[in-house]
Amino acid sequence: MIKFEQALNDKVLELQDQLQEVIKGKNQASIHNFHFTTDLAFTDEVRLEPHPRGFKMPTIEQYAGTMDTEDHLETFKSLLFFQGASDAIMCRAFPSTLKGAACQWFSSLPPRSFSNFTALGRAFLAYFISSRVHKKTTANLLAIKQQPEESIRNFLIGFNKEAPQVQNLDPVVKFQALHSGIRDVELKKSLIMDEPGDMYELFSRCEKYINLAEVLVAERKDKTEKKAQGKKEEISREIGAKHS
Template identity: 45%
Template sequence: MPTVPQYDGTTDPVDHLETFRAMMLLHGASDGFLCRAFPTTLTGAARDWSSRIKPNSVSNFEDFGDDLVRHFMSSRRPRKTTASLMALRQEDHEPLKTFVCRFNREALQVPNLDPSAAMSALLAGARSNDFRRSVARQNPHSLADLMAGAEEYIAFEETLAALDSNRRRTSEDKNPTKKRRDDKASGREESP
């Protein structure tokens, strides 16, 4: 039998059911086999629940799965919606790259996400007006176009930050007395 992670009742039961069902169907398991094999994937509170099911009371795996989901409903992970994606905002000092990654993780959890809603949510959540202007100039026609534009803008931002850092380092190397003054002002002194 294929290996399926154990389910203890503390995580989303639908995730466990889908993982189990996919593994079993991949191997051509019958409905009866699914019903007999499923309890072997349970542990803890889930196994206790399963052991209380009366013999021959389950007629098919669909009903067995529905019973499990109803019993462990409190462990279900709330599904994300387009509204939750629209409420996502870039934090004050969060780089655009980090925000876009966080946005993408959230967007993957929204079932049947409309691409135009995702585009609107990303633009509304981003703090940078420069980014929004940059995107508007490109006039993306798809979410993929918008993400490509975001990647270009992120690369541009990172290049500017690297150049600025190099300029600062070069300036400090040319003017060591200014660096010492800055260090003293910030409460740090160079060791002799």
């Protein structure tokens, strides 16, 4: 009986030791994964560069894999540049701006994948290429034309909404696109007779014609209302005359 109890106790101790080993192994695995996701994707030069004095990570909306990648990347670069962050610090800071699918992507990167932020940014854009918003080109801007019933003001509003979406837009191309898109006959004549020298002058000329057009519309409306009122009064007088 004593031998049986001793054997049972030994078995329990053995199982406890095995359980501790399992728990220890799980803890080591989680630590390994933690270091992998935060450190090992970068080279030693990136991992070991110290933070600059006074550096604070700016607040930025985390990217989950569905928003525009270029917008997220450019926002991050602008904020980190303002902080004076080096290339290595930008690399180490970038993963903190990811969540969800984007965080999983970064966690799966092989060790020592990146030695600079340019390579990291390109990999990020390439992986989430389906989330990139289509960028307008100069061809899109040149295709904008004033419609027959469209006012100059509405045409300019539409043009100014599209122009900022064209990356690296040449001012000369922007000038040509606006100039060729105008279809208002009187404004077109004015631009041909006296060619504006730059974008500011072209917009100023458009603004003058907008004001003129709106004044003329207001005057026509006023005349129409007065004519309608005069007709109404004339009818009232005729009715009054018949009853007198």
